[in-house]
Amino acid sequence: MTIFIAEMIGTMLLLLLGNGVVANVCLDKTKGNGGSWLLITVGWGMAVFVGVFVGVSLGGGGHINPAVTFSFALKGLISWAEVPAFVGGQFAGAALASILNWLHHKPHYDVTEDPELIRATFCTAPAIRSKGYNLISEIIGTFVLIFAGYYILSAKVGDTEATLGALDALPISLVVLVIGISLGGTTGYAINPVRDLGPRIMHAILPIPNKGDNDWGYAWVPVVGPLIGGAIAAWLA
Numbered sequence: 001m002t003i004f005i006a007e008m009i010g011t012m013l014l015l016l017l018g019n020g021v022v023a024n025v026c027l028d029k030t031k032g033n034g035g036s037w038l039l040i041t042v043g044w045g046m047a048v049f050v051g052v053f054v055g056v057s058l059g060g061g062g063h064i065n066p067a068v069t070f071s072f073a074l075k076g077l078i079s080w081a082e083v084p085a086f087v088g089g090q091f092a093g094a095a096l097a098s099i100l101n102w103l104h105h106k107p108h109y110d111v112t113e114d115p116e117l118i119r120a121t122f123c124t125a126p127a128i129r130s131k132g133y134n135l136i137s138e139i140i141g142t143f144v145l146i147f148a149g150y151y152i153l154s155a156k157v158g159d160t161e162a163t164l165g166a167l168d169a170l171p172i173s174l175v176v177l178v179i180g181i182s183l184g185g186t187t188g189y190a191i192n193p194v195r196d197l198g199p200r201i202m203h204a205i206l207p208i209p210n211k212g213d214n215d216w217g218y219a220w221v222p223v224v225g226p227l228i229g230g231a232i233a234a235w236l237a
Helices: 002-026 037-057 066-074 080-104 106-111 115-120 131-153 169-183 193-205 221-236
Strands: none
Touching: 002 037, 002 080, 002 115, 002 193, 037 169, 066 080, 066 131, 066 193, 066 221, 080 106, 080 193, 131 169, 131 221, 193 221
């Protein structure tokens, strides 16, 4: 239960803040409307720091990402029996974050007429739709995240562990930031199945005017790609 709650709260904070900055940029009549891609990438990077930091502090693994959980299980760092608690908490957190984000921005959802901008505040979409290459983008981005994470978590200078103590979540957030800036422009860098699928499901459920379709035909890409990237990272690290 500790793992479930920690992952739920950590993922909720990740997606509330991450999709919150997207809503601030994309929805009509917000103070941040029309902001830059850089603002979004910085927001997501800091959201990862908050989510991981709080998740670890609550006694979980701070995974907040099924691809991380899957990769860690493949590498034997967690047991397969723990995976349902991790992933269940992550999906619960994604649902809760989506509801809170909708409530927080409801007047702005009500006046926004572009369905693609509305959907963007929940889930990702490719800049150029080419599912094969979109899948490759998600694989590469997630591989970089998790492969780098393995070495960040085990870094040493000589025989001394090179850690930041309670701030160990910060290097991971910087990896997410640089992925967004460098590799994120193709697909919106989900690099996390629950970051995309959880909010996409809630986009389908919540009563939002002008929301349009859910683009289910693309939804498998930001799920399968990160899982493959995580598996490759576990194999090579």
